Amino acid sequence: MDLLQRNYFELLAIPAQFNIDLALLDQHYRQLQTEVHPDRFVNASPNERMQSMQVATQVNAAYQTLKNMTARARYLLQLNGVDTLDENNTIMPTDFLMQQMQWREVIEDANTHHDIASLDALLNEVRSIAKSLALELNTQFNLKTYLDASETVRKLSFIDKIISDINHAIETLEN
Amino acid sequence: MALLQIAEPGMSAAPHQHKLAIGIDLGTTNSLVATVQSGMSTVLQDEHGHALLPSVVRYKEDGNISVGLSAQAAQSSDPKNTISSVKRFMGRGINDIPDTTHIPYQFRDTGVGMVQIETRAGIKSPVEISAEILRSLKSRAEKALGGELTGAVITVPAYFDDAQRQATKDAARLAGLNVLRLLNEPTAAAVAYGLDNASEGVYVIYDLGGGTFDISILRLAKGIFEVLATNGDSALGGDDFDHRIFCWILAEAKLPPLNQEDTRVLLTKAREVKEWLSENSDAQITSVLSNGKLVNIKLSAEKLVELTQTLVTKTLNPTRKALRDSNLSIDDINGIVMVGGATRMPQIRQAVAAFFKQEPLTNLDPDKVVALGAAIQANALVGNRSENDLLLLDVIPLSLGIETMGGLVERIIPRNATLPIARAQDFTTFKDGQTAMSVHILQGERELVSDCRSLARFELRGIPPMAAGAARIRVAFQVDADGLLSVTAREQSTGVVAEIIVKPSYGLTEDEITNMLKSSFGLAEQDKQSRALREAIVDADRLIEAINAAILQDGHLLTADELTAIEAELVSLKNTCASNDKDKIVSSVEALNHASENFAARRMDESVKKAFAGQDLNKLVL
Numbered sequence: 001m002d003l004l005q006r007n008y009f010e011l012l013a014i015p016a017q018f019n020i021d022l023a024l025l026d027q028h029y030r031q032l033q034t035e036v037h038p039d040r041f042v043n044a045s046p047n048e049r050m051q052s053m054q055v056a057t058q059v060n061a062a063y064q065t066l067k068n069m070t071a072r073a074r075y076l077l078q079l080n081g082v083d084t085l086d087e088n089n090t091i092m093p094t095d096f097l098m099q100q101m102q103w104r105e106v107i108e109d110a111n112t113h114h115d116i117a118s119l120d121a122l123l124n125e126v127r128s129i130a131k132s133l134a135l136e137l138n139t140q141f142n143l144k145t146y147l148d149a150s151e152t153v154r155k156l157s158f159i160d161k162i163i164s165d166i167n168h169a170i171e172t173l174e175n
Numbered sequence: 176m177a178l179l180q181i182a183e184p185g186m187s188a189a190p191h192q193h194k195l196a197i198g199i200d201l202g203t204t205n206s207l208v209a210t211v212q213s214g215m216s217t218v219l220q221d222e223h224g225h226a227l228l229p230s231v232v233r234y235k236e237d238g239n240i241s242v243g244l245s246a247q248a249a250q251s252s253d254p255k256n257t258i259s260s261v262k263r264f265m266g267r268g269i270n271d272i273p274d275t276t277h278i279p280y281q282f283r284d285t286g287v288g289m290v291q292i293e294t295r296a297g298i299k300s301p302v303e304i305s306a307e308i309l310r311s312l313k314s315r316a317e318k319a320l321g322g323e324l325t326g327a328v329i330t331v332p333a334y335f336d337d338a339q340r341q342a343t344k345d346a347a348r349l350a351g352l353n354v355l356r357l358l359n360e361p362t363a364a365a366v367a368y369g370l371d372n373a374s375e376g377v378y379v380i381y382d383l384g385g386g387t388f389d390i391s392i393l394r395l396a397k398g399i400f401e402v403l404a405t406n407g408d409s410a411l412g413g414d415d416f417d418h419r420i421f422c423w424i425l426a427e428a429k430l431p432p433l434n435q436e437d438t439r440v441l442l443t444k445a446r447e448v449k450e451w452l453s454e455n456s457d458a459q460i461t462s463v464l465s466n467g468k469l470v471n472i473k474l475s476a477e478k479l480v481e482l483t484q485t486l487v488t489k490t491l492n493p494t495r496k497a498l499r500d501s502n503l504s505i506d507d508i509n510g511i512v513m514v515g516g517a518t519r520m521p522q523i524r525q526a527v528a529a530f531f532k533q534e535p536l537t538n539l540d541p542d543k544v545v546a547l548g549a550a551i552q553a554n555a556l557v558g559n560r561s562e563n564d565l566l567l568l569d570v571i572p573l574s575l576g577i578e579t580m581g582g583l584v585e586r587i588i589p590r591n592a593t594l595p596i597a598r599a600q601d602f603t604t605f606k607d608g609q610t611a612m613s614v615h616i617l618q619g620e621r622e623l624v625s626d627c628r629s630l631a632r633f634e635l636r637g638i639p640p641m642a643a644g645a646a647r648i649r650v651a652f653q654v655d656a657d658g659l660l661s662v663t664a665r666e667q668s669t670g671v672v673a674e675i676i677v678k679p680s681y682g683l684t685e686d687e688i689t690n691m692l693k694s695s696f697g698l699a700e701q702d703k704q705s706r707a708l709r710e711a712i713v714d715a716d717r718l719i720e721a722i723n724a725a726i727l728q729d730g731h732l733l734t735a736d737e738l739t740a741i742e743a744e745l746v747s748l749k750n751t752c753a754s755n756d757k758d759k760i761v762s763s764v765e766a767l768n769h770a771s772e773n774f775a776a777r778r779m780d781e782s783v784k785k786a787f788a789g790q791d792l793n794k795l796v797l
Contacts, residue, residue, distance in 0.1 A: 034566050043557065043720075045718055045725065054597075167499060
């Protein structure tokens with residue numbers, strides 16, 4: 001079915017660019033699910049029930065990808081022929097890697113000393129870096145410098161991983 | 176102005192005919208059935224005016240089965256054959272049940288798979304016992320509504336895993352119910368609450384039932400209920416509070432280990448005391464045991480709080496996790512809705528108020544709100560509501576993964592992903608000419624296979640023989656709107672579809688269900704044939720109705736030739752239905768399905784167009 005061939009931006013009727021209107025994305029997602037969700041096809045033929053599930057699944061995947069900044073950037077690069085998951089392309093700047101190691105140490109120390117406050121502080125620091133990376137990305141997409149954008153996306157992936165590790169550490173300490 | 180739609184005689188049921196649909200809250204302690212009548216969601220009562228059906232099933236000496244109050248009354252005198260709280264055993268193995276010594280049933284250790292209970296009526300699976308409760312509610316509904324039911328929405332705890340959900344669906348099938356949807360209990364509560372109060376914003380549903388605890392965080396906007404995160408504990412509930420009191424009585428009255436009758440008596444006492452202490456400061460516990468010994472002790476509300484403090488605290492960890500998963504803080508929460516009888520306990524309400532820094536909402540009956548919500552959803556699903564103003568977007572509560580080398584779990588679908596969801600994973604062979612492989616599916620958040628719940632092993636067969644590592648088998652995991660997993664596999668280079676054999680870890684196989692169906696109706700072998708025929712005819716009728724409705728609504732999407740082709744298959748299926756030949760009916764159904772494939776696709780395209788109708792998408796040109 002050609003609905004499943006559409007790219008995520010087309011499916012959700014959102015312009016294919018990095019900076020998107022998240023409120024519009026929410027609105028379109030809801031409008032679309034209102035029509036295609038399996039709950040609308042409970043009494044329909046098996047064909048339609050199956051297609052409704054497939055399309056609703058696709059709409060969910062599209063929404064989740066476009067909602068998340070890193071996933072959206074990676075997807076947009078992919079549409080432009082750049083694969084950020086390319087294993088031959090994982091060289092990261094040394095200063096960025098040094099900073100990573102520093103953050104890891106902070107997490108470890110906090111774990112040993114049961115110091116949730118310093119984890120919270122780190123979380124804020126890392127999040128503000130993510131914000132500045134997003135600004136960088138937007139510029140890179142506007143200039144179509146996709147290889148630079150690809151490096152920024154990889155940085156963002158590291159940041160996402162750190163954020164989830166910090167959250168995990170906080171969760172463990174809270175229990 | 177909308178034009179009236181007139182169906183050709185014999186073409187289709189009148190579009191505005193009210194279909195009978197029910198919502199069932201299949202609870203640990205009590206179960207309820209509700210429906211929407213004249214636009215109002217109401218709980219249906221039995222002939223004595225009782226809304227709550229105690230979830231107790233008794234296999235009687237005369238071979239009959241009693242369900243509800245009469246069964247509950249016999250709990251102490253006939254504990255081995257009177258099963259309560261069976262929901263706790265759904266989709267569970269013997270090792271999952273803590274402290275079997277205090278449960279007066281004779282569990283049968285099957286070694287693997289779902290636990291079974293020995294009764295005088297034979298060995299019963301929790302699925303069969305639950306089916307008795309559902310059957311009782313079904314007949315209550317049929318009597319009250321005076322007709323055949325189109326379908327039912329059955330609620331499950333949000334934190335139920337795949338095995339527990341499947342077990343619930345199997346029970347409904349045994350009871351002869353057409354399951355429209357399995358609905359998460361907190362989501363059902365939100366529907367009842369949200370529609371009742373026309374609420375908008377972010378709400379927390381705190382649902383502490385008899386045996387399960389769920390916490391769900393939802394965003395309500397314009398009739399769309401979007402679950403942002405859910406968490407819980409599928410083995411924590413009011414029963415545990417009873418059990419704490421029971422243990423305290425044993426210690427306080429210095430009782431030796433009790434027989435099953437006395438255990439049941441004191442557990443019942445414990446429950447009554449707990450309920451009493453929600454509104455009183457002291458309770459006197461008086462009971463005469465079977466050996467004549469008198470138990471006479473006092474329990475204060477204060478002491479009860481102390482005894483159950485750890486249980487109350489235990490509900491707050493899942494609450495924190497759900498809040499974190501939803502990326503929200505307590506300032507974002509517009510209200511907390513309390514669901515489940517156990518939330519009547521003041522210490523629970525206080526703990527929730529302290530955690531969220533606001534008083535929880537308790538204006539709806541916590542026992543009924545889930546069933547009411549399920550009825551509203553059932554009514555919407557069968558199409559009784561003309562306007563599309565209710566949509567539930569729910570999530571999968573626990574991550575799904577597969578076993579990889581070294582007993583580790585690789586996560587494939589993360590928890591709290593919106594349903595339906597699918598992910599694909601590629602596998603390859605490690606031996607030349609390998610034609611089969613096994614995929615072990617697990618559910619849970621931990622990294623080790625041994626710490627997660629085993630759902631099933633899928634054996635893939637019929638992989639074309641190739642050199643090791645050459646085959647690319649793409650296994651697709653699809654979780655549907657009921658939260659149930661299905662798996663398909665295809666070899667990528669040849670396109671060969673691998674045959675999949677499912678071995679559920681705690682579920683029932685198709686054969687077992689067929690056998691249960693057979694025994695529950697006392698059917699002989701040839702009756703099984705007529706049952707299969709009857710099922711085929713029901714399927715065919717549903718398909719005919721669905722296609723007719725589609726033509727009525729969207730016939731303009733078809734060319735004259737296409738319409739003729741579909742109509743020819745329709746006529747042929749109607750004729751075959753009269754033939755009483757099951758195989759012919761099945762193949763005729765297939766032919767109609769095939770003929771209407773493109774029509775289905777086009778209708779789906781129309782749905783997408785409809786979603787953006789009236790909006791200027793040109794300015795969004797890509």
